[in-house]
Amino acid sequence: MTYIIAEPCINTKDTACVEVCPVDCIHPTREEPNFDEEELLYIDPDECIDCGACEPVCPPNAIFPEDELPEEWEDFIERNAAYYQ
Ligand code: SF4
Ligand code: SF4
Structure with a gap:
């Protein structure tokens, strides 16, 4: 399992997650x-x-455990992984 960053991060990108x-x-x-x-x-x-x-x-609740990711943002599983390929 992993955590996923989804659409609400767009235009926020405040990096609070990076700090922790x-x-x-x-x-x-x-x-x-x-x-x-x-x-x-x-x-x-x-x-x-x-x-x-x-x-x-x-702040915008953009981060989810993979198995709790809202269905409309499922493509973000691939987007997160693709960044590291
Ligand atoms: S802070 Fe988030 S991204 Fe970092 S290890 Fe923990 S769950 Fe994964
Ligand atoms: S804390 Fe949330 S909005 Fe801020 S950069 Fe991380 S994922 Fe994006």
């Missing part, structure tokens, strides 16, 4: 050169340890 992730698996961070290019942040499904720390700190 204990394994630094959310990118791009503000320090990375492509931060402005990406419309949202992504969770690396191979590195996420399912700790849940990011979910409650996200």
Whole structure:
């Protein structure tokens, strides 16, 4: 399992999740050169340890455990994973 960042992150991108992730698996961070290019942040499904720390700190509630992701945002599973391929 992994956590997924979905549509509400778009236009928010405040990086609150990056600050709390204990394994630094959310990118791009503000320090990375492509931060402005990406419309949202992504969770690396191979590195996420399912700790849940990011979910409650996200202002627009954009982060979900994969099995609780609303159906209309299911394509974000692939979008998160694709960023790391
Ligand atoms: S669930 Fe934990 S490990 Fe996974 S992205 Fe969120 S803070 Fe990072
Ligand atoms: S906390 Fe939520 S809105 Fe902010 S960058 Fe992370 S996923 Fe996006």
